[in-house]
Amino acid sequence: MAEVVDSVWSERGTSPGAIEAALRALLTERHRGELGAQPARALNLVCVVDRAWSGEIANRLRGVGRLHASRTVVCSVETGPPARTQLDARVSVTGPVGGDAPLVRETVVVSVGERHLEHLDTIVDPLVVTDVATVVWAPHGHPEALDALTTRFAGGPPIAQVVLVDSLDEPDPRAALERVGALARRAHVVDLSWLRGTPWRERVAAAFDPPARRPELRRLAGVTVRHRRDSGVAALLLAGWLAARLGWRPAALLRDGDALTGRLTSRHGDVRVRLEPDAEMAAPGLCAITLHGASGGSLELSRGIGGLRARRSDPTGAQRTWTVLGASRGEPGILGEGLRQALLRDPIFAEALGAARGMAA
Amino acid sequence: MADTLTVNPLTAGLERLPVHPTTLVIFGATGDLARRKLLPALYNLAHEGALPERFHLVGSSRSEMADEEFRARAADAVRAFSRRPPDEAVLEALLASSCYVSGSFDDPTVYERLEAVLTAHDEEAGEPLDRCFYLSTAPSFFPVIVRELGARGLDTHAGTGGLEGAQARVVVEKPFGSNLHEARELNAQVLDVFREGQVFRIDHYLGKETVQNVLAFRFANAMFEPLWNRNYIDHVQITAAEDIGIGSRAGYYDASGALRDLIQNHMLQLLTLLCMEPPVSFSADEVRDEKVKVLRAIRPPAAGDAVRAQYTAGTTSGEAVPAYRDEEGVPDDSTTETYAALRLEVDNWRWAGVPIALRTGKRLARKVTEIAVTLKPVPHQAFGMDGAVGPQPNQLVLTVQPNEGVTLKFGAKIPGVGGPNSRMRVRPVNMEFLYGTAFLSQSPEAYERLILDAMRGDATLFTRNDEVEAQWAICEPVLNAWAAERGGPATYPAGSQGPAEAEALLEGGWRAI
Numbered sequence: 100m101a102e103v104v105d106s107v108w109s110e111r112g113t114s115p116g117a118i119e120a121a122l123r124a125l126l127t128e129r130h131r132g133e134l135g136a137q138p139a140r141a142l143n144l145v146c147v148v149d150r151a152w153s154g155e156i157a158n159r160l161r162g163v164g165r166l167h168a169s170r171t172v173v174c175s176v177e178t179g180p181p182a183r184t185q186l187d188a189r190v191s192v193t194g195p196v197g198g199d200a201p202l203v204r205e206t207v208v209v210s211v212g213e214r215h216l217e218h219l220d221t222i223v224d225p226l227v228v229t230d231v232a233t234v235v236w237a238p239h240g241h242p243e244a245l246d247a248l249t250t251r252f253a254g255g256p257p258i259a260q261v262v263l264v265d266s267l268d269e270p271d272p273r274a275a276l277e278r279v280g281a282l283a284r285r286a287h288v289v290d291l292s293w294l295r296g297t298p299w300r301e302r303v304a305a306a307f308d309p310p311a312r313r314p315e316l317r318r319l320a321g322v323t324v325r326h327r328r329d330s331g332v333a334a335l336l337l338a339g340w341l342a343a344r345l346g347w348r349p350a351a352l353l354r355d356g357d358a359l360t361g362r363l364t365s366r367h368g369d370v371r372v373r374l375e376p377d378a379e380m381a382a383p384g385l386c387a388i389t390l391h392g393a394s395g396g397s398l399e400l401s402r403g404i405g406g407l408r409a410r411r412s413d414p415t416g417a418q419r420t421w422t423v424l425g426a427s428r429g430e431p432g433i434l435g436e437g438l439r440q441a442l443l444r445d446p447i448f449a450e451a452l453g454a455a456r457g458m459a460a
Numbered sequence: 461m462a463d464t465l466t467v468n469p470l471t472a473g474l475e476r477l478p479v480h481p482t483t484l485v486i487f488g489a490t491g492d493l494a495r496r497k498l499l500p501a502l503y504n505l506a507h508e509g510a511l512p513e514r515f516h517l518v519g520s521s522r523s524e525m526a527d528e529e530f531r532a533r534a535a536d537a538v539r540a541f542s543r544r545p546p547d548e549a550v551l552e553a554l555l556a557s558s559c560y561v562s563g564s565f566d567d568p569t570v571y572e573r574l575e576a577v578l579t580a581h582d583e584e585a586g587e588p589l590d591r592c593f594y595l596s597t598a599p600s601f602f603p604v605i606v607r608e609l610g611a612r613g614l615d616t617h618a619g620t621g622g623l624e625g626a627q628a629r630v631v632v633e634k635p636f637g638s639n640l641h642e643a644r645e646l647n648a649q650v651l652d653v654f655r656e657g658q659v660f661r662i663d664h665y666l667g668k669e670t671v672q673n674v675l676a677f678r679f680a681n682a683m684f685e686p687l688w689n690r691n692y693i694d695h696v697q698i699t700a701a702e703d704i705g706i707g708s709r710a711g712y713y714d715a716s717g718a719l720r721d722l723i724q725n726h727m728l729q730l731l732t733l734l735c736m737e738p739p740v741s742f743s744a745d746e747v748r749d750e751k752v753k754v755l756r757a758i759r760p761p762a763a764g765d766a767v768r769a770q771y772t773a774g775t776t777s778g779e780a781v782p783a784y785r786d787e788e789g790v791p792d793d794s795t796t797e798t799y800a801a802l803r804l805e806v807d808n809w810r811w812a813g814v815p816i817a818l819r820t821g822k823r824l825a826r827k828v829t830e831i832a833v834t835l836k837p838v839p840h841q842a843f844g845m846d847g848a849v850g851p852q853p854n855q856l857v858l859t860v861q862p863n864e865g866v867t868l869k870f871g872a873k874i875p876g877v878g879g880p881n882s883r884m885r886v887r888p889v890n891m892e893f894l895y896g897t898a899f900l901s902q903s904p905e906a907y908e909r910l911i912l913d914a915m916r917g918d919a920t921l922f923t924r925n926d927e928v929e930a931q932w933a934i935c936e937p938v939l940n941a942w943a944a945e946r947g948g949p950a951t952y953p954a955g956s957q958g959p960a961e962a963e964a965l966l967e968g969g970w971r972a973i
Contacts, residue, residue, distance in 0.1 A: 406553055
């Protein structure tokens with residue numbers, strides 16, 4: 100296994116131009132030392148984080164493994180007092196030495212003050228690789244930084260084309276969905292809450308994919324989604340996806356104890372929707388989904404060992420159970436998937452989000 | 461949303477399309493291919509949630525063993541060869557319902573027991589599951605297994621319980637015959653039982669992401685296609701070089717040789733992808749129709765356009781290695797070629813007159829599989845050559861392995877100042893794209909993609925019957941000519957670039973391996 104070596108530069112009271120020059124110098128130096136060294140050029144990731152929590156974010160990013168961005172620019176925000184007025188920066192170029200075409204990644208950590216956030220675009224712009232997609236992730240808020248990075252910069256396109264969010268960070272699901280909707284008007288949004296639902300959507304789609312099963316989609320009479328207490332937004336997005344894809348007209352869900360319930364209409368009849376929290380659930384996201392047929396049958400998918408546990412009941416009450424295989428991605432895997440999805444475009448998210456907002460109204 | 465449910469509205473936008481519930485039967489389940497490739501591929505598909513929502517694995521082989529022993533062996537194979545450390549919970553769930561049917565492949569009772577297992581899985585599901593029979597056995601068993609499957613009626617799967625019927629498919633590993641006659645005979649035997657649409661002939665090269673990228677490179681970019689013809693392309697070199705010897709495959713390899721092992725299948729696949737016309741769509745038959753047209757436009761090479769050779773003792777990676785004839789299991793008087801090179805031409809409007817050279821060999825200087833397209837030189841050299849390499853023809857190299865990527869060689873000015881009278885000097889430089897630098901995802905193993913496609917019924921990356929026969933039609937005259945030769949093959953030292961005799965095939969010479 101090739102040895103991994105960091106080349107490092109740091110400076111207090113620096114400028115974006117000096118940081119960019121240091122990056123170039125480190126890359127040239129690395130290339131001189133290792134002629135085959137290739138800088139990764141898949142994705143820029145701009146993280147805007149509170150300095151106090153930057154270690155936790157660094158740990159989360161380390162967990163994504165191979166799905167790491169090519170160049171990561173961490174804007175570490177110091178809230179003071181005293182108010183930070185100057186920029187400090189540390190640049191590292193990391194990669195293996197030896198081996199075939201060793202891949203090099205760059206990390207820039209810039210310490211900024213709150214006063215820098217409104218014009219963060221002018222700091223970040225020289226630091227990202229041109230012509231490579233840029234995703235911004237601001238897990239601790241800082242809306243002014245998001246604004247600066249996702250609005251047109253100096254008359255040109257915005258610096259970031261993609262915003263990574265986790266709607267679970269917002270306690271109120273309705274507010275979370277509205278925020279995502281607002282962001283989606285100016286950038287492509289990748290929501291980790293939506294990605295946590297991907298295996299569920301794949302499995303529900305697969306369950307009705309054999310031609311003999313497809314007509315059952317028109318005869319669905321109810322959907323129950325269980326979720327971790329803080330993950331109501333993930334349940335809304337899953338129900339929103341079904342509503343959008345199956346032509347159910349969204350209607351506002353009402354509170355029924357801890358649950359949200361409502362009745363959506365479709366060309367083939369009403370569909371009862373119930374989203375209920377599960378107090379036992381430890382991992383963020385969804386816990387189970389049950390699709391109820393009009394004639395009494397149902398399909399339930401729930402978390403299990405080695406995959407999802409599936410249970411199909413026919414109208415006579417006969418039941419069959421089996422395991423739908425799949426490993427849990429864990430939260431690092433979800434974040435890595437978020438970075439990967441920043442390079443793709445999910446054509447269904449917007450319509451699912453629209454239906455979910457209709458149900459959360 | 462679609463008005464009718466001929467299309468599943470829930471699959472829109474999903475990166476991974478569903479595969480219908482399936483029982484996969486691997487014949488030769490205790491063999492090397494199953495252990496090293498198929499079982500680890502199945503595990504990785506399970507890990508990623510890509511297998512059908514209901515999936516059962518059935519192993520079949522001659523060795524007697526209980527289901528538990530088969531599961532234990534399969535788990536060991538996954539632990540040893542999976543590209544990721546297995547999640548034990550997923551591995552256990554994958555193998556929990558797997559079972560094993562032992563016996564000789566020509567024994568009808570094997571298929572009787574197999575049918576009972578398959579029926580039990582259908583009954584447990586309450587619906588007929590698709591059935592996929594994977595022939596990972598010695599080629600001599602292919603016709604036997606197919607015949608017995610047909611005799612037992614396992615080539616079709618009628619619906620039961622009011623549900624529509626499921627599909628039955630057969631996956632056939634290479635080699636598909638060892639000459640044209642055998643390929644035709646095997647095709648006839650397989651197609652006597654299964655329809656062509658049910659047959660999936662594996663060429664695992666087609667499952668490689670970088671091989672599929674040849675199509676993306678050609679047909680998703682406007683930049684290169686206008687140059688992709690005899691007016692601009694001088695010649696093409698396709699290389700599949702290995703630095704290793706034959707390992708423990710002496711029995712297979714000595715009967716086969718380099719031309720059958722790599723050129724007849726993998727390398728002709730690369731050639732067809734490089735030379736085919738744009739298909740109307742990327743459906744299985746549209747793509748394969750275009751590939752077959754290329755193969756039919758290739759004349760079998762004349763005697764002087766084919767070179768065979770065998771390695772002698774030499775040095776690779778600093779270690780002395782024996783000659784081919786001194787490898788364990790190889791006869792002392794073997795004339796099997798460990799190196800083969802062909803010079804072909806595609807006689808059609810686009811490619812007429814463009815030499816396309818193929819070479820493959822064992823124990824060469826380096827492991828590399830690549831396609832190098834050399835363009836014609838500029839019509840007039842305006843730059844002097846003094847003190848510089850000077851402009852060279854542009855070269856585009858598509859590297860399939862190991863450093864997957866694309867390199868474009870072009871001329872650039874050598875930096876330097878010398879006043880108004882200084883010379884303008886040019887040398888070739890490389891513009892490189894490496895897969896690893898531009899994508900975050902790890903490429904799946906070829907077998908993962910191919911197993912999933914076969915279960916899904918998508919034959920785009922599989923070889924059609926007429927394609928196999930067209931491949932053999934090109935190679936067989938060469939094999940016949942070599943068989944009729946009195947002398948043995950030429951030789952080359954292990955660790956070298958190959959035999960000197962191959963130099964004559966290509967004016968201007970081969971690229972360094």
